[in-house]
Amino acid sequence: MIEKAAELIKNTNHITAFTGAGISVESGIPPFRGENGLWNKYDPVFLDINYFYQNPLRSWKMIKEIFYDFFGKAKPNAAHIALAKMELSGYVNSVITQNIDNLHQEAGSKNVYEFHGTSQNLICMNCHNTYSAKDINLSILPPKCEKCGEILKPDFVFFGEPIPEPANSASFRETEISDLFLLIGSTGKVMPASMIPFMAKMNGVKIIEINIKPSNYTNAITDIFLEGKATKIMTKLLEYLEVN
Numbered sequence: 001m002i003e004k005a006a007e008l009i010k011n012t013n014h015i016t017a018f019t020g021a022g023i024s025v026e027s028g029i030p031p032f033r034g035e036n037g038l039w040n041k042y043d044p045v046f047l048d049i050n051y052f053y054q055n056p057l058r059s060w061k062m063i064k065e066i067f068y069d070f071f072g073k074a075k076p077n078a079a080h081i082a083l084a085k086m087e088l089s090g091y092v093n094s095v096i097t098q099n100i101d102n103l104h105q106e107a108g109s110k111n112v113y114e115f116h117g118t119s120q121n122l123i124c125m126n127c128h129n130t131y132s133a134k135d136i137n138l139s140i141l142p143p144k145c146e147k148c149g150e151i152l153k154p155d156f157v158f159f160g161e162p163i164p165e166p167a168n169s170a171s172f173r174e175t176e177i178s179d180l181f182l183l184i185g186s187t188g189k190v191m192p193a194s195m196i197p198f199m200a201k202m203n204g205v206k207i208i209e210i211n212i213k214p215s216n217y218t219n220a221i222t223d224i225f226l227e228g229k230a231t232k233i234m235t236k237l238l239e240y241l242e243v244n
């Protein structure tokens with residue numbers, strides 16, 4: 001099946017990768033759902049935008065623990081690196097990611113649409129001034145804007161917030177101009193991101209999916225399902241594509 005997928009990739013013009021939390025699991029970042037999922041340990045309410053407005057300190061304590069103390073130490077794995085190499089060698093045109101961990105960019109991917117924003121920046125809720133998270137001292141919570149004194153929020157999408165532009169429009173545009181989508185490590189349960197592969201399929205786009213187990217996409221829209229860990233399958237795909 002991997003050889004068949006590689007043949008399809010070789011003979012396809014415009015390829016978009018669509019990634020979920022699964023691609024970063026082997027970097028040590030757990031997904032939200034399923035076995036070892038973060039929602040088994042934490043209450044997702046702390047990422048609800050209305051809860052954040054009302055309880056910024058409580059939200060920030062969780063946010064710091066998960067996204068900055070813990071995620072912050074993760075490094076790209078072989079799957080992120082393979083995807084970046086596929087872009088550099090001209091096979092992959094862009095990456096639409098639901099992840100906020102910056103690991104695609106760290107691996108060398110250039111054309112990345114961050115559908116849910118990024119944990120790398122903090123933004124002021126009042127004046128919208130943006131800071132690199134690295135420059136902000138998170139030992140005093142909640143962090144405040146140096147310009148206006150208002151509370152800073154991570155620049156990723158909370159429950160109840162809209163999808164940022166230009167990532168939103170660019171992602172849906174890919175569903176119209178791509179010939180093939182490479183889905184990696186996504187349950188397909190998070191709306192509206194989960195609609196993107198379905199829209200692509202409606203537009204005649206072929207779907208290759210990599211996951212350790214079937215997702216919402218597998219029986220509905222996937223043409224070639226490659227069951228297994230993202231690092232292993234992506235490394236094999238690179239071998240068949242003869243990319244070093």
Ligand code: NAD
Nearest residue numbers: 020021022024031032033098099100101185186187229230
């Ligand atoms: P999810 O947490 O709902 O599901 C993860 C998927 O990855 C599952 O289908 C699982 O079977 C698969 N998976 C697990 N390990 C894998 C591996 N080694 N190789 C291949 N597949 C593997 O993830 P989701 O659908 O992406 O939705 C959760 C939302 O939470 C996303 O929108 C994302 O924004 C956010 N999130 C991001 C991060 C991150 O930035 N790394 C981490 C957790 C959650």
